[in-house]
Amino acid sequence: MGAALTDIAGLDAHLIDCRACPRLVEWRETVAREKRASFRDETYWGRPVPGFGPADASLLIVGLAPAAHGANRTGRMFTGDRSGDFLYAALHAVGLASQPTATRIGDGLELFGVRITSPVHCAPPANKPTPQERDNCRHWLDAELRILQPGLRSVIVLGGFGWQSLLPVLDDAGWAVPRPRPKFGHGAHVELAGAERPLHLFGCYHVSQQNTFTGRLTPAMLESVLSDAARVAGLPRSPDERDARSI
Numbered sequence: 742m743g744a745a746l747t748d749i750a751g752l753d754a755h756l757i758d759c760r761a762c763p764r765l766v767e768w769r770e771t772v773a774r775e776k777r778a779s780f781r782d783e784t785y786w787g788r789p790v791p792g793f794g795p796a797d798a799s800l801l802i803v804g805l806a807p808a809a810h811g812a813n814r815t816g817r818m819f820t821g822d823r824s825g826d827f828l829y830a831a832l833h834a835v836g837l838a839s840q841p842t843a844t845r846i847g848d849g850l851e852l853f854g855v856r857i858t859s860p861v862h863c864a865p866p867a868n869k870p871t872p873q874e875r876d877n878c879r880h881w882l883d884a885e886l887r888i889l890q891p892g893l894r895s896v897i898v899l900g901g902f903g904w905q906s907l908l909p910v911l912d913d914a915g916w917a918v919p920r921p922r923p924k925f926g927h928g929a930h931v932e933l934a935g936a937e938r939p940l941h942l943f944g945c946y947h948v949s950q951q952n953t954f955t956g957r958l959t960p961a962m963l964e965s966v967l968s969d970a971a972r973v974a975g976l977p978r979s980p981d982e983r984d985a986r987s988i
């Protein structure tokens with residue numbers, strides 16, 4: 742398996758067959774079988790959900806885990822639920838996505854220099870993976886980070902679970918994570934020294950309905966973090982700027 746994990750396509754192809762967490766395999770497949778009434782005519786994905794976005798992304802967004810009737814249904818990160826609606830609208834607003842909506846694989850959505858992943862790739866009951874499940878899934882995040890590493894300039898972590906999961910992985914991959922480890926907070930920004938170049942790590946509240954419906958996380962707050970992370974990642978922010986760079 743090691744040789745195939747040196748590129749994103751190989752990583753994703755292996756990931757979608759993973760059955761390492763019995764509780765999550767049972768849950769993702771039960772949800773896919775029983776379905777929510779409003780999606781009863783759809784075929785749920787019901788498998789591990791791979792990262793979404795280009796293999797040469799310079800900005801990585803790290804969430805928590807797929808939602809039962811969102812990504813576990815559609816097979817693409819943050820696609821088909823309210824959290825994704827919020828995230829992709831903001832990505833589009835700051836010029837990092839081709840459209841503001843994400844409904845299904847094949848809907849035309851493209852991310853510009855951004856990849857989205859999670860420390861746990863299967864939908865967990867109540868959106869709460871166990872520490873063991875997080876640890877089981879860690880090698881996938883580790884492999885993804887190592888593949889992205891040459892071009893990676895910034896990472897946005899959505900929520901404390903992702904933050905705690907990611908720091909040891911960044912440490913192992915060779916970035917200098919300070920001791921004591923930096924604390925998660927919305928607006929946190931830490932620059933980690935690396936062998937080649939620094940990595941900018943940003944904290945942002947998760948785009949869960951719990952946060953977005955209550956106004957704890959507003960579109961302006963998310964767009965501000967996205968803009969800061971895109972700027973330090975050197976990403977173009979408009980179609981004109983993208984076209985100019987590709988000439």
Ligand code: SF4
Nearest residue numbers: 759761762789863878
């Ligand atoms: S959560 Fe990760 S390690 Fe566990 S079954 Fe899913 S892909 Fe495999």
